[in-house]
Amino acid sequence: MTLFVVDSNNVFGKSVGEAGSYNVKILSDSECKKTNKTQEDMAVLNYEVTDGKYTGGKILYDNLVWKIEDVETSAKRFNTVLAAAGVPDGTPINSVQHLVNGLKGKQLNITVDWEYSEYTKKWNLGVKSYHKVDQEGSKPNGVERPNGAPKQNSQNNSHPAQQTLAGVDPFADTTNYGNAPYEITDDDLPF
Secondary structure, X not given: OOOOOOOOOOOOOOEOOEEEEEEEEEOOOOEEEEOOOOOOEEEEEEEEEOOOOOOOOEEXXXXXXXXXXXXXXXXXXXXXXXXXXXXXXXXXXXXXXHHHHHHOOOEEEEEEEXXXXXXXXXXXXXXXXXXXXXXXOOEEEEEEOOOOOOOOEOOEOOOOOOOOOOOOOOOOOOOOHHHOOOOOOHHHOXX
């Protein structure tokens, strides 16, 4: 009697190693939770890539919060996902739990990029936008998971996960032939 049959598609460790745009299906383990601080309803959507190089890879924990104090923006946020998943106009949504249950198994395309989590101290793929399924398939963009924590700018600590480009002069003039610095005289200043 056979115990099981080897299947290379049925293994642990399938992940998505690049940012990009992916055709996905919403997994059945997606759920509705409450946010820790405000106890607002939150859809936690988990995705599985359906085609291409990362077929079977998971993109987890896309958290969509229903903000009670901003119903208009919340409705747009959730409508964006529903429209991308092909839910017809006029479909009534009774609760965030109802929405999550209805989305399970639906397919759409998501664009993801690397985000640093101060909580886990890891880089994870975060969903940036939602679209209808791309008939041309998933498109990884070649940007792989960064190493280590993002560099912090000592002049701007307002957002600790903000990356900076060390050693880059944002005011350098690339059209200045010879890259000589501009001379600014007192006559050039407005004060």
